[in-house]
Every structure is written in structure tokens, then in C-alpha cells.
Amino acid sequence: MSSWLDYTINGLILGNVYALVAVGLALIFGVSRLINFAQGSIYLVGAYIGWVAVVQLRTPLFVTIVVVALVSALVGLIIERFGLRPLQNSVRIAPLLATIGISFVLDQIVMLTFSPNPRALPSQLPDIRFQIGTGTIGPLDILIACIGITTALLLFVFLRYSKLGWAVRATAQDRDAAMQMGVDVNRVNQTVFGIAAALGGLSGMLVGMYYNQIDTAMSLHATLKGVVAEVVGGAGNVPGAVAGSLLLGLVESYGVAIFGTSYRNMFAFILLILVLVFRPNGLFASAKQAPPEPLTGTFIAPSRPVHIPRWALGIAFVAFALLPLLPVSNYVLQTLINAWIFAMLALSLTLVAGTIGQVSLGHAALLAIGAYTSALLSLDFSVPVSMSIVCGGFMSAALGTLLISPSFRLRGHYVSIATLAIGEIISLVILNWETVTRGPIGVSGIPPLSLFGYELVSTASIYWFSFAVMVVLALLQMRLLGSHIGRSFRAIRDDDVAARAYGLSLNRYKALAFIFGGFAAGVSGGIAAHLYSYINHETFNTQQSILALTIVILGGLGNVAGAIVGSVALVGLPEIFRIAAEYRILIYGIVLLLLVRFRPQGLLGTI
């Protein structure tokens, strides 16, 4: 059927577009072993600079390309010099978080400068179309392909045959050795960042022209797809990134062809998980390499946790418990209710990311599983609400752990990518599995919170309920941390090779961490569902996951008190500073960057 030709061409065209982002990511990973989550933001910056050039300055295409490339490169250099270089000797988690923080900051700066309205970006190329199959392609398709291929080729040649290129590859293999051999590692990093950023910005501009539309939401989408393409092709491998992008485009295209549009992104992420599980080096990685010398040094910052004396905790507990009895406005109580619910998620994430070192970026999915389970049980099966929330917790523990288990065999940044993908998959399943979840319509009319048959109607009662649940979960978690399991979790986090050598089964303990954490997250989601009375697939999204991670870092990885303090801070402070609401996300990004730079162990210290 000629349609298959069309699907194939569409897939290749789409892959072509993804390739531009993926190559930039591959370059940076190749040199600094860093997944640059800010690449999509540079892409965004490039698109808007392009708009300024084309629409306001009216520069011809060639000049526009040069301007965008230069400005983007400059942005990349600034990021490398001030955002990442100071973290060189810092713990490995720091650059990962820094790029997330940078992406928040850049996105917000663009949004505040240009307003979030989508705008057109005319392509300045003649509007001729060439027939291919039953569809057409235009000059922009050809331009993008040319730029993509040329860049890949140039980079390939550069890396293989030029002196600076060798320096880049040497640094990628072994930074310390390269330094000792006289390679100016800083210059190498700068060069690579500059090139990757120029590519990123250029691709944003080209894609904006391609669709005749740019808007500030482009950024995350580009990062996600770019990361998928890059990992599939083989992280750090430039030709692999191109091949991975084309493959991704084809998979999405055929996925739509066979199953329909609403499943589209699911295929991208399933492909990613399959590759990570079966061929973590990527599909197009070069011949088997020697396994790298197991890296010594920990992924997490060494720290002494701030010791909060028992009596101080006691006073705080009593104060917060008695708060509703004081003449306090319901607004404050509601804010704290939000904080307690978020704290349960933060407790869960701090256990999983902090204590056992699985930096999960898809944690909101566990909220969703708990929320839907509780909502549906109480609505469809008239299960009493308190019981359905507990069931939500168990379901999240069981199902969540099962779904996340493919990531157990991965290490470092790959864990984050895999969990991000799994979170997206779960969200898409919820969207599409209509018979159970009601699809996009969502679940409405969820019964309110109730305990032993009494509906919890007043704000005070809801406050006490959520506070009590949170305190119980926190105490259980502290007990867990004090046991041999807590010790085992931390050992695995600090050095999983040594941990295995002393009999700790990684799968077993990672599963236990997600079971316990999943329960807490599921309960949190369940309570939220009954509080909101309406949930859909958007209620618990990736932004929540990343926000939760920021809270956990703020409080201190693995630190129970820190998770609670962080939640109160990041939920409460924005309410106090509501005037600055526009800058909220910008401030989160800056906070994250400052933390990572100056206090990666968080306020209360990593445990």
C-alpha cells in the first residue's frame, strides 16, 4: 500500500527534525557524560532569537542562521562556564540537577520576555513543494536534512581527525588522564558546549520555521524526544544519534499508523525503555567496549546531617498539631494541607532518590496510580474512603514497583531517564485506558475524605487527617532508616559494587524501596483525589515530579525531616510571596542552581 511509503517518509522527515536536537545532546554526553536537560531550553532560545531576527530585524536567512548560531553558542558557553564548570569536582548528581535548574531559568526568561502566546515564524524560503509519495516536502525539509547530515559528518571528521577532536575524545574517555597529558579540558568542554548549543539553537529556529509556530512549551518536548533519540542511538555517539532519531521518527509514525494517534508518545518511550533494558549502550553503539573501571566515589554528596534534637521535633509536632485550634485562617490551613500531602510524596521520593540513590523523575506516576485506584474503588465499588486510600497505597506499591523495575539494572543518569519515560508511559496509559480510567474525561464526583463513616468536611479535620497520615508515614520511614534495611539502602547508594560484594541484592532492595515509597506516594495521591473530587491524567504530571525532586534536594537527600521542611518551604513560601507568582518557576530554578552549587547536600544534609 502506498500509505506505508507515506508513513515511512513521514517518519524519516520527523526523525530528521529530531536529529538536530539529538546530535547536540550526544556531543555533550560524549564529552562530559552529562545528559543536558537544558538542551531544549537552548532550542527555545534559538527559536525566539530567530523570531527576533526574522520578524523584527528582517535579516535574510543566511544572516539569521549565523546570528542564531552565535547567540546560542554564547548561551551555551555561559551555561558551561558559570553553571557547570564550578561543579566539575562536585558529586555526579550535581550537573544533572544543574541542567534541570538551568532549563527552568532559561524557559522562564524567554516566557517573561516574550509572553507565552504562540507566534508564527516564517521561513523566508520559497514556498515550492516537491511531490514525494502522495505528500510533499519543501525546501525546509531539505535544509534541515542538509544541516543535520553535514553537521554529523563534520563532527565525525572533526572528532576523528583533528587535534582538538582527539582532545575531545580523550576527555570523554578519561578526564584525568587527558588532563595529565596536557589537554586543556576546560577549553574542550567549552568548545563542545558551544557547538552543541549552536546546534540546539539552530534546530529550534529551523523547527519553528518548519511548523511556522514557536511557543514557550516547545522546550520540554524537544528535550524529551531528543533524549530518547540519543539514548536509543547510543549516548555520546553522534552518528548513532542521527540513526536513533530516524528510528524514533519511524517508530512514532508506524505506531500512529497501526494503533492511532493517541498512542503516539507511548511508542517513543517504550522504545526507550526497551533499549535501556536490552541494549543500554544504544542500538548503534560501536563494538563491545571493555567495561569501564567501576567508578569510585559516590553519586551523592558526603555530608553530616544537621541534628535536630528530639525536643525540638516534639515542639514542632505539637505546634503544628494544635494550629487549627488557634485563630488561623483557613487559607493557612489549606496551604499546610497541600504541604502535608506534598510531604508524603517528598518522603517517598527522598527514600527512593536519596536513601537508595535512584533519582526518579517519574514519581508523580505513583501518585496517579494511588489516586485513580482510590477514586475508582470508592466510586465504583463503594469502598469506604479510608480503606480505598490504603488500597491506593498498596496498588501504587505493587504496580509502581513492577513498572519501574526495568530501571533497576541501570545506573546513574540512565535511571532518571528510564523513570521519566516510565512516568510518561503511565500517564499515557491512564489517558488511553478509557474503560477503567474514563480517559481524558477524568474521574469526577469522587467522594470526600471520611474516617470511620464520618465525612471530613471542615478544613481543620482535613488538616488533622493529612497531618496525622504524614506523621505516621514519616515515623515509619525513620524506623525503616534505622533498621538494617535503611543501612542496606544507603550502602547500595554509596557503592553498589561493594554492596553486591557483601551480599546485598540490588533488585531486592530497590524493589523494597519502591514498595515502601510507592505506598507513601499512593496514599498521597489517594488523599489528593478525595480532596479535589476530580482528577484526570493531567493532575499528576512530570512537572510535579521535578518539583518533588527539587524539594527533596532542598531538604537533603534521604532526610525525613528535610523532606517535610522542604515541602513546607516550597509549598508555603510561594503562597506568602504570591505577588511574585509570575516568577515562581524562575525562583525554583535559581534555588535549585544555588543549592547544587553551594550546598548539594541540602539544607538539613544528606543522610
Add this chain to the structure above:
Amino acid sequence: MRNISRRSLVKGSLAAVVTGAAMSRTALAQSSDPITLGVSGPLTGPNAQYGAQWKQGFDLALDEIHAAGGINGRKLVYVFEDSQSDPRQSVAIAQKFVSDSKIVMELGDFSSTASMAASPIYQRGGLVQFGFTNSHPDFTKGGDFMWSTSVSQADEQPLLARYAVTHLGLKKLAILHLNTDWGRTSRDHFANAAKEYGAEVVISEGYIADERDFRSTLVRARDANPDGLILISYYSDGALIARQARQAGLKQTICAASSVYSPKFLELGGDAVEDIHLGTRYFPEDPRPEVQKFVSGFKAKYNGQEPDAFNVYAYDAMNVAAAVVRIGGTDRRAIRDAFPKIKDVPTVIFGPATFDVASRRVKGAMNAELVIRKGQFTLWDGKQKS
């Protein structure tokens, strides 16, 4: 090393509490004090553009209300809290408004997710939650404090179906819709109505909001052999689909829901949107005085900018709110009770608007059948192509 203890947190929150209490200590209703509405909506985040459009609509309506003497001599003002259309924040804002006795009514939120999450608080707190762009059919079921001027899709989509099937003569329809609660409800109502008018829905594809590439979706649609393409989209995704459809060589007639109605649709779609048909609730050339007043006022206030759907909804909502406050005064219960009492408030969308007490909505939205010719929205002249 800093020693952040729980104590300093408690101190901090007590301070916030005292401030909050001071702020909500009621300014006793003096007759020259402004009447305050609370608005919960997105000022930042992915839906920020709509919040900005709301403000434009509100401000225009308020200018006119004040020029005509305000509410019995008092000014009407609004406090806009940024919810980012996020249920967590809309819930906190709800509590804030409920606790602030100056606020007599709430408008918003943008999405159903954010609105409905906050409904229990408004209902329990006895503050009217007046939705005007959240279109979930269950919104008003949250309680008797939930009122809405959102055009119900049950009213709107059959009008589009009639346009597409009866007037344009399309018999085999391919529907592309946003996979949100709004998109899905709309699609269901459209499909049912289309079938009743005698057409067949040959394929229906739902896509998520940040989708950019529709080519393969369009191939699928094309392979179902439709004679018409129905877009249940917002203007940005609608423009993308239109462009890619034409680039893919699809020549079918395209008919779109009123949500694409915006000058942005023309800007983003370029030549591809030529000859696209759409049903809207209002049209600038509509001679009705409400419409003309709105359009000329909008252009005058905003430097010749053309208004779009969200500007209109907000404008109408503010006018309805003013009418309610005129009857209900500043007591929250009285305001709730005033909703069924208002009669024939002049609005752009509905013409004279009256609430149906049972559903707490307004029925009978206006309808204009438009088509895009030469890059402009024009009333449909009955011909298929220009």
C-alpha cells in the same frame, strides 16, 4: 552550617498567619469601597496566554461598567491569583478567597482539572465559583455555588454538525480532536449530532496538546476516505493541522470548532487556512449592539488588536458578574441566589442571557457560520470555495 529548626518555621508561619488575619479583617462595607471579585487563573505556565486574554476581556468590561456609573456608584475590581491552572494552587487560592471576606464571588479557573478540584472548597465555604471557560459537563454538579457561562458542548457541537453536514453537504467525516476532557466531550456530541443529520464518522483521532507533527495522523485520516475533515482544536494545533494537511495533499473541506476562532489562527496557519469553515459564537460583523460595542471597544483599548474567543468569554463573564452583583449586593449567599434572578443580560455569546436554574448554565448560544477567505474571517456566503 545553618541550623534550620522547626521552631523558626513555626515562627515564620505564625507571622504569616497574623498578616493574613490582618488582611482579612473586613473593611466594613462602606459605600465607597470597591466590590472585589476573585479570579483564579493561569498567569504563568503553559496556559498563561489565556490568562492574559482573560484580563483583556475583564478590563474592557470594567471600563464600560465604570463609565456607566459602576455598581450603584461603587467600583468593581478583581484580584487575579495565578493558579497556573494547577489543581494544587487553585485549591489554595480557593481557600484564600473563601477566607477573605472582601471577595464576593470567584471567577475561573481555566481548566476543568483546576476548577473542579477547588469546587468542594467553594461549595463548603459558600462562595460562588463562576466558571466561564472550563467546559467539563460535570462542573456545575459540584454544588449550588457552581455556576457557568461556558457554552455547553451539548449546545455547541450540534450547530457545527449542522453546518458541516446539512449546509456543506459533507457525508463522511474524519474528526481530529484534542484529547482532553473538552475535546473528548465535544467530539462525542459532534459525532452524535452528525450521525443524526445523516453523516458517517469514518475515523476519529485524538491527539495530546503539545503535539506538533500530524502527518501520519493525516495519512491515517486520508486512508479512511473522508470528504471532510473536522477539527476540534485550539488555534495553535488547528493551524498546525491545517498546514500539514495541505502539505500532505489533502484537499478535503475542513470544518473547525469555534475554539480556533482567533486572529492567531490566521497568523499561524497562513495560506493553509484559506477556505476553512468554522462555527463561532460571535462574529465582529454581527450587527447586534453588544457585539459592536465589544469589538469597537476592544480595538480602541488594545491598539487595533482583533479580539478572540477567550477575550469574549471573559468580557461576557464580567458583565454577567456585574449584573449578579447589582442584584445580590455583597452578601455571598445573596449573590448565589441572584444568579437565577438575572434576566436577559446582554452578552456577546448568548445575546440576552438567563440562567437555567436546574443546570446552572445558560442555554442558547449564538451561532455564526464563518469561512476564511483571502486570509480573513467572513460570513459564509453559501458557496463551497471562493
Add this chain to the structure above:
Amino acid sequence: MAEQGNTSLLSLRGLTRRFGGLTAVDGIDLDLAKGDLVSIIGPNGAGKTTLFNLVTGLDRPDAGEVRLDGQAFTGYSPEKMAANGIARTFQLGRVFGNLSVMENVLIGAHTRLRAVKPATPLIGPLLELGLALWRPASVTAEEEQLREEVKGILARFGERLLPRIDQPAYSLSYANRRRVEIARALALKPRLLLLDEPTAGMNPTETTEMQGLVAELKAEGMTILLIEHKLDMVMRLSDRVIVMDEGKKIAEGAGEEVRNDAKVIEAYLGHGLSQSAADAQETAA
């Protein structure tokens, strides 16, 4: 006293590991009887650590077999090897940085936990979770007992580790961290102890102390496989010495025999390093 005869505790036959074109370990045969201390020496890159990785399960051999007490253990996971009494230390020292000294050593005893880690299949992990949270008397007693044992092990190191028992390992000196590693290995109550360059980076005093400790362990009957560069120490401690070069075993025998073996000298000199000469100077100092 070392046992005679064929009852080897550890037995390797034809153990091989290749990485792409490079053969890191090439057909190694080895027999280690109970109570023996055998040292493996050789120039850098000879494959010694890789051999350790193969024996402890951290890496899988491409060919050959590993036997413990006659039973096949080839290619088993490190967890399983640990559960069967194999403990090892690492070439660059791998302690758990954020864990205290006590906690580090307690991890060593992990495979010996019984009360809190029932071996029930399937629901075992859940039982473990439940017991850890509930903490019945048997669990608390086990933990207490282990803690006492750890203090006993740490006492071996005099005043070096006991006063720092609750400090995080990252705050210790390098030498202390290596001691913690050994303590951790001892907590496993191993029947076979593999030490990978335990004195690397230590000064002469520290080296002598470590040497004394290893001698003590041997005297107590521990079976030890030792990788070392400091030939003096090797000579004093070993029952037998094996020399590896480029993955192969090039010599095996008593210390003095091996030291004067021409092939061995050439292997060291030929690689541009005269490790033995350097060490001789060091111990003479």
C-alpha cells in the same frame, strides 16, 4: 596448618576473560587449600584484579571454572559468593562514604542475618520489610549481638577505629578507610578472604601494621588470597606465590624460588618498572 591433599577450598581451572581483542585473564589454574595464604603478584595490568573479579562473581568468565570445596561456582553473582563465605577488599578501597564505621562493618555481616531476613521465597522481601519495621525481640537481639561483634573486630585495630566508630567513613584517613574495609570483610566471617593490595598507598608504618594483621589472620586459620606489590610483605606472609603477566601465570612456587625466576624478573623489568628493586629500597629505608 595448611591441609595437604586434594581438598582445595578454592580451585580454578582454565579461567579466562577477554575484552574485545584483549585477553585479560588467560587460562589460569589455581588451587588454594584451607588455611593457605597465596599471594598473586605481577606488573600492573597483569590481570590480577580481573582474576579477583572472576572469583568473586563481579565478572563472568568466558571460559574455565571456579570451584569452592569441590562445588561449581562459576559465574555466580557476587551476592551468592558472599553468601557462601567469600569476602574481598578492593584495589582502590571502596567503603560506604556516608555510612559510619559501625554501619560499614555491619554491612559485612549482612549475609549472616537470619532473624530479620527469612529465606522464604517470594514473600521473603516483604517479610524482611515487616520484621524491620516491627522489630520483634529476636531481631533486636540479633542486631545487638552483631554490634558487639563489630566492636570486637574493630578492637583488632587498636585505637584507630573504635574511637571513630560513629563517624562517617568519608571523614576517615585513607589508611583508616582501608582498615574499615578489612573489618567489613571480617564481619562476614569468610572462609576465603581476598585482599586486593591492602597496603596500596600506605606508608611503611601503616604497611607493617597491616602486615601484622594479615599474619594474625593467617595464624587464626583464615584462607587468604592476596594481591600485593610489596614483595617483602609477600615473602614474609605467603605459603606460595603466583606470578601473573599479561593474563597468564608465569610462575608459581615458594617466595624465594619465584623471586629469582628469570621469567619473573624479565616480566617486571621488561615493562619498564623494577617494582622489586623499588620495594627493596623502600623496605631497606
